[in-house]
Amino acid sequence: MSRPARIEIADFGPCGDTLLLAEYDAEVDTIRVNGRALERVRAERGALEAELFMASAVAHEAFHRTQPNASEAAVHAHVRAATGSDPRRFETFVRVRYDRRDVEP
Ligand SMILES: [Zn+2]
Secondary structure (H helix, E strand, O other), X not given: OXXXXXXEEEOOOOOHHHOOOEEEEOOOOEEEEEHHHHHHHHHHHOHHHHHHHHHHHHHHHHHHHHOXXXXXXXXXXXXXXXXXXXXXXXXXXXXXXXXXXXXXX
């Protein structure tokens, strides 16, 4: 890999149960992390958990970038090894707690 992807914190809009935590856009070689999800983790679990969420999301998408044919199970194993935590902790927490009342006007 010649150089790292661009990393952005982006507003994905309110998504309810189908909340996307992060994505990799190969066309512009950019990893985007859901800023609303990041702020939810920070507000409810604190700055350290928010850092871990960010690290997990970037590690997840970076692995998709370098290993585009990897299964989600392989990606999760990579994130677990890279961050020392179960990547599903954030999926469950953010999705369950992401109440529509909090994000829709
Ligand atoms: Zn994935």
